Amino acid sequence: MNTPLSRLPSDPRSALLVIDMQYDFMPGGALAVAEGDGLVPLLNRLGARFRNVVITQDWHPAEHISFASSHAGRDPFDSITLPYGPQTLWPDHCIQGTRGAELHADLDLAHAQLILRKGCNAGIDSYSAFVEADRTTQTGLAGYLKERGIDSLFVAGLALDFCVAWSALDARAAGFNTWVIADACKAIDLGGSLDKAWRDFQAAGVVRIDSAELTV
Template identity: 40%
Template sequence: MAFTPALIVVDMQNDFCVELKNAPLFVSGALDTLPVINKLLASDKFVFKVATKDWHPQSHVSFASNHSGESPFTSFVTIKNLVANKPEETMEQRLWPDHCVQKTKGAELVEGLDVSKVDLIVEKGQDERVEMYSAVSDSFGNQTHGKGGVSHDLAQLLKDKDVTHVYTVGIAGDYCLNYTALDSAKSGFTTYVIEEAQRCVDPGAWAAVCEGFKTGKVKLIAEDSEEVEKVL
């Protein structure tokens, strides 16, 4: 069986990883994942190493500050699939504090991440009208490369490099890592999530996320698993 692995490091950005007053979406324990992630980045077994970034305009629909009277974390709004010109398609969007705004310090990849080993940085969530947790498609499943939503067509780039297996790590396990891994599997890649190399916004949600991995054919593996040893 062919084995051509790639690594996707999801959203290791200051606004998620550094506990500062101006990082309102800090994910507890995020920096604890760096040793595992950097060990993977140092490996020459991966044919392609990608880092992703939330790269939101200040006007992004997911920011509570853009909705009068609404609060981050607790409020939800209904959004329409305007990207695909299908306003009849709607979904409930959880609202967040402003985060990873384009060209701000909070949107930068965290100090300590070995960016020198990264082949490509994918900037996602650029369309103000829709959420984009996954680095592959937005929350409605729209493929928006070339339409302003995301900087690269990640699934196609992986296919162009004949990738068969995708290893995913990063932040947050219950949101952007979760949906990136699920979309990777949908795109036809054998997809792994390394449990020790992720942290969640809501740690209590991890069990449900893992059940979703089973349904979505994403394989949850440990740092000391045979699958990880194979790429080190």
Template identity: 45%
Template sequence: MKALIIVDVQNDFLPGGALAVKEGDQIIPIINQIQEKFDFVVATQDWHPEDHGSFAANHSGKEVGEFIILNGVNQILWPTHCVQGSLGAEFHKDLMTEKWKAVFQKGTNPLVDSYSGFFDNNNKGDTGLSKFLKNNGIEEVFVCGLAEDYCVKFTVLDGLSEGFKTHLILDATRAVNIYENDFAKAMIEMKNAGANIVHSTNIE
């Protein structure tokens, strides 16, 4: 049985948001169409406390894009985004949510960031996504959403490590591209790890 995982299609990651992904809004109609091909759909949601350690604003003298060591992990500093209960943390109003079986929130621990929908960046905090999928007989996952070079990539990689046959839906994701070629580098990394790269029109 297959499932669709929709990653972080939230206002702060869309044009006009605090951590906007260029053309991020263009994937929403595609994701809505894709959902019709799945009986099982779940979503992830960045859900940070205001004092999250990945926010540059919480580190005196530090700027967005700089790196620090956060709880033993090399951490890039982000603009304040997807704060719990804020408009920026909400899913975009045009995104269809009626078919969703569950939403898995991540990044709730201020001491560690969490890109993947499965685990935090220390690989210790478990969202429960893997167990939920397996308990429902899911063996194959299709991943889409934002952003391709961070949360989508790590969700794909963890899906593979958890034993799921894992696909990235190429036309239903966009990258932050903080550094040039991040999109292409992430694509190569996912493909080399065993992910299948597919187009939405080829999903049966």
């Protein structure tokens, strides 16, 4: 049974939040998500139905704290403890100004009103588009959306179990009606992270939806 929508994509109070559709997350990229590039046509079709579109861009300085290369003796996908808590270490990715950090050129969302760059702080990671990994530092996105009268977010992109998940959960925590468009995301699935994401969504009231259910 379909979940009834309290907001339609075309509603001015709705926004599509497109997470991290950048070359480093595409097949062949530094932190590739399988079939990530396959989402582009669907995201373009979805985006065309939304009046409001916001895009995020992972945007790290070189030697970012989330890079394994910044920690002697550590490898990508190791987990370490930082002053703000556990941190998975990643290959160097989405370094400011590099091609890997660019949005996929076929992403056709020219009407997007905001490209929010995150993870810019050298000492704090930020999977979330709303709150950095210290769980304190705000990106300002919640305020931006609320000041524009947007109360409902449809989240899609990469990766479902990391940046999409943290963004959707923080959106819900900030009071937005939040849907994750399941077929418009791809996951990394590291150590059970995908199952955890779906459990966390359910517990938080983030609603799973498929793109076919978004009719108007």
